[in-house]
Amino acid sequence: MTEKSYRDAIRDAMMEEMDRDGNVLIMGEDIGVYEGTFRITAGMLKKYGPKRVIDTPIAEAGMVGTAVGMAMLGLRPIVEMMTMNFAIVAADQILNHAAKVRYFSGGQVDVPVVIRGPQGAGVQLSAQHSQTFESFYAHFPGLKVVAPATPADAKGLLKTSIRGRDPVIFLESAALYGMKGEVPDDAGFTVPFGVSRVAREGSDVTIVSYSRMLQMSLIAAEKLSRDEGIECEVIDLRTLRPLDLEPACASVTKTHRCVVVQEQWKPFGAAAEIAASITETVFDELDAPVARVTGEDVPMPYARNLEVLATPHEQHVIAAVKKVMYANG
Amino acid sequence: MAKAKEQTSATIDPVAACAPEWTDILRQMVLIRRFEEATEREFRKGRIGGYLHVYSGQEAVASGIITALQKDDIVFTGYRDHAHALALGTEPRRIMAELFGKATGVSKGKGGSMHLFDVEHGFYGGYGIVGGHLTLAAGAAYALRYRQTERIAVCYFGDGAMNIGSFHEAMNMAGLWGKAGMCPILFIIENNGYAMGTSVERHSALTDLSARVRAYNIPTEKVDGQDVFAVRGVADRVVRQIRETGTPYCIEAVTYRFSGHGAADILQPYRSKDEVEQHRHRDPIGILRNRLGEICNLTDDDVKTIEEWASGEVAAAVQFAEESAAPDAGELWRDVVAEQGPARENE
Structure with missing residues (x-):
C-alpha cells in the first residue's frame, strides 16, 4: 500500500494500462502539450508520443465518435473530458452509438472506450460547469457508469474500465482530486464492477x-x-x-x-x-x-x-x- | 485549402472495359436493383417493418467504389445500406432475413434495415442518425493505421449529412490526422440532390458540396455517380493513393434516387414526376449495359441471363427470410453488454 491522491491514482491506472497494452491510448482537449487542465495527463505525451496521447480540437462529438470507431477496430481509447459538462455535446455519440452498436449489430463488435472526467459543484463554476450526470448515463442500457469515492477505487475501477469490452462513463469528483488514501501497489490490482x-x-x-x-x-x-x-x-x-x-x-x-x-x-x-x-x-x-x-x-x-x-x-x-x-x- | 479535381468522366479503356469483372459489376448492380424492388414489395405486404430506404438509382456509387477495395478494407454508411452490404459480399438471404426480423439475419434480427452489419465482410454498419457515423469511420481509419495495417476505411454519407456538427468534426479530425498519415479514409458523398425532401439548394448555403470538404484540407473529386466506369476509374486511383499515404480523400458522386426517401415517401411533393422521369433516362444499370453492349458485344440474351439469375437470388432470399425463425425471447437480453454476448478473444 502507498498513500496516493485520487488524482494520482487515476493517472497511475492509465499509465499502468498504457504500459501493459499498446492498444490503450488517450485523447482529449489539451491533455498533451498543455498537460491537462487538472494535470492528470502531465508527462504522458513525452512518455508515449503523439500517436498515443492525442490532443484533439475542442470537438466532443468528434472525440467520442472517433474513439468509438477506434474501439470497434480493437483499440482501447480513453477520452478525457475537460469536465463531464462538455460530454453532453457528444450525447449522440455516447447514447446513440457507443451504447447501442453492440446490440444492433447482434454482438459483432466490442466498444471498449472509457469516457472520463471530473464533475460536481463546489468551486463557484456556476450553472454550466457544476453538474453531475450519473442518473443521466445510468438510464441507458449498453453503458457502464462508475463513480469512485476513494483513491483505491478510482485506480481499481479505472483499470477495470480500460480492460473491459463496453463503453464506460467514468465520473470523477473534481472535489476529491486532492484526497489521499491507501492504494495497493500491485499492478494487477483491479476493482470489479457491480460490487458495492x-x-x-x-x-x-x-x-x-x-x-x-x-x-x-x-x-x-x-x-x-x-x-x-x-x-x-x-x-x-x-x-x-x-x-x-x-x-x-x-x-x-x-x-x-x-x-x-x-x-x-x-x-x-x-x-x-x-x-x-x-x-x-x-x-x-x-x-x-x-x-x-x-x-x-x-x-x-x-x-x-x-x-x-x-x-x-x-x-x-x-x-x-x-x-x-x-x-x- | 485542399485541391479539387475537375469532374471525372469515364476513364477505362475499351480493352479493360471488356474484362469479365465488368460483367460481374453489372450482375451486382442488377442484383441490388432486384433486391431493392423486392424489399419494397415485401414492405407493402407488411413483412418488413420499420423504416425502409432503398438504393435504386444509386447502384454505381456502391459498386464502383466497393469493387475497387481489398478484401479486408472496411465500410461505414448511413441507413440506406442494403447495397453496400450486397456489394461487400454479404449473402442476400441474410440481409433479407434481417429486414424480416429473423434470427438468421446479419444482426440476428436486432438491427433491421438501418443497421445492417457484417464485420466478416468488412461492413461496420448501418447507422440511423444522420452524420453520426462519420466520426466513427474516421476513428476506425486511425485505428487501422495505428495497428500498422495497409487497410483503409470507406465512409459513405448523403448530401443531407453535411449540415450536422458531426460531419464537420469528423472532416476536421480526419484532415488533421491525415497530416501525420494517420487517417486512411475515403469519404463518399452520395449526392442524390436531396436531404430527405429538402433539395441541396434549400439545405446548403454553399451548393458546391465538396468545397466544404476541401475546407478541411481533404482533396476532393466530383464524379458522375450514374456512370460506374467513371466511379470505378476514380476509385482505383484514389484507393491506391489513400493506402500509400494514409491521408483522407473525398469523392462526390452526383447521383439520383429513383424511389422515395423511404417507403413511406409516396407523394414526394418536393420533386416532380417529370424530374424523376428525366433521371430514369440515366439509369446506371442501363448506362453500363449499353456500354458493355456497344464495346464488348454483351447481348440481350446475356442480359436476360443476368436478370434471371438476380431474380432467382432475390426470390431465394425472400423465401429464406420467410421460412427462418424469429429470434428467441432470450435474444432480447443478449448483446446489451459484453457479459451477455459472445466471448471474444481480447488482444
Whole structure:
C-alpha cells in the first residue's frame, strides 16, 4: 500500500494500462502539450508520443465518435473530458452509438472506450460547469457508469474500465482530486464492477451513496456517532450501472431505516432509483420511508453563499438520519 | 485549402472495359436493383417493418467504389445500406432475413434495415442518425493505421449529412490526422440532390458540396455517380493513393434516387414526376449495359441471363427470410453488454 491522491491514482491506472497494452491510448482537449487542465495527463505525451496521447480540437462529438470507431477496430481509447459538462455535446455519440452498436449489430463488435472526467459543484463554476450526470448515463442500457469515492477505487475501477469490452462513463469528483488514501501497489490490482462495499459499519440507519457524497456521508456518520450516539452503516455503491444493491438491502434488513445521498437534483435522480429499488426489495423491513438527500432543484448559482445553499452538506444528512429515526426535535 | 479535381468522366479503356469483372459489376448492380424492388414489395405486404430506404438509382456509387477495395478494407454508411452490404459480399438471404426480423439475419434480427452489419465482410454498419457515423469511420481509419495495417476505411454519407456538427468534426479530425498519415479514409458523398425532401439548394448555403470538404484540407473529386466506369476509374486511383499515404480523400458522386426517401415517401411533393422521369433516362444499370453492349458485344440474351439469375437470388432470399425463425425471447437480453454476448478473444 502507498498513500496516493485520487488524482494520482487515476493517472497511475492509465499509465499502468498504457504500459501493459499498446492498444490503450488517450485523447482529449489539451491533455498533451498543455498537460491537462487538472494535470492528470502531465508527462504522458513525452512518455508515449503523439500517436498515443492525442490532443484533439475542442470537438466532443468528434472525440467520442472517433474513439468509438477506434474501439470497434480493437483499440482501447480513453477520452478525457475537460469536465463531464462538455460530454453532453457528444450525447449522440455516447447514447446513440457507443451504447447501442453492440446490440444492433447482434454482438459483432466490442466498444471498449472509457469516457472520463471530473464533475460536481463546489468551486463557484456556476450553472454550466457544476453538474453531475450519473442518473443521466445510468438510464441507458449498453453503458457502464462508475463513480469512485476513494483513491483505491478510482485506480481499481479505472483499470477495470480500460480492460473491459463496453463503453464506460467514468465520473470523477473534481472535489476529491486532492484526497489521499491507501492504494495497493500491485499492478494487477483491479476493482470489479457491480460490487458495492460497506464503507462503515453501524446498526441504526443505512446511508447509501457514492463518489464525493459518500465521503460527506462518512463525516456525517462520525458526527452522529459522536454527538447523538447514532451508528450509521454507510454503503458505497462504486458503480451505478451495473448497480449492486444487495449490501444496501442486507443493511436495511439490519437497520430498518435508509437514507440515500446524492449531489444531483432530486427529480429522476439516482437516489430515486435506489430508494425505489430498496423499497421494492425490502419493503417489509422498513420502519420509515427511505429519505433522500439531494442538491436543490435549481441551476447552480455563482455566488458562494447561494452555491452552498444549493448543494447538500453534512447537516442535511444528519437531519435525514434523524428524520428516518423520527428523532427530529 | 485542399485541391479539387475537375469532374471525372469515364476513364477505362475499351480493352479493360471488356474484362469479365465488368460483367460481374453489372450482375451486382442488377442484383441490388432486384433486391431493392423486392424489399419494397415485401414492405407493402407488411413483412418488413420499420423504416425502409432503398438504393435504386444509386447502384454505381456502391459498386464502383466497393469493387475497387481489398478484401479486408472496411465500410461505414448511413441507413440506406442494403447495397453496400450486397456489394461487400454479404449473402442476400441474410440481409433479407434481417429486414424480416429473423434470427438468421446479419444482426440476428436486432438491427433491421438501418443497421445492417457484417464485420466478416468488412461492413461496420448501418447507422440511423444522420452524420453520426462519420466520426466513427474516421476513428476506425486511425485505428487501422495505428495497428500498422495497409487497410483503409470507406465512409459513405448523403448530401443531407453535411449540415450536422458531426460531419464537420469528423472532416476536421480526419484532415488533421491525415497530416501525420494517420487517417486512411475515403469519404463518399452520395449526392442524390436531396436531404430527405429538402433539395441541396434549400439545405446548403454553399451548393458546391465538396468545397466544404476541401475546407478541411481533404482533396476532393466530383464524379458522375450514374456512370460506374467513371466511379470505378476514380476509385482505383484514389484507393491506391489513400493506402500509400494514409491521408483522407473525398469523392462526390452526383447521383439520383429513383424511389422515395423511404417507403413511406409516396407523394414526394418536393420533386416532380417529370424530374424523376428525366433521371430514369440515366439509369446506371442501363448506362453500363449499353456500354458493355456497344464495346464488348454483351447481348440481350446475356442480359436476360443476368436478370434471371438476380431474380432467382432475390426470390431465394425472400423465401429464406420467410421460412427462418424469429429470434428467441432470450435474444432480447443478449448483446446489451459484453457479459451477455459472445466471448471474444481480447488482444
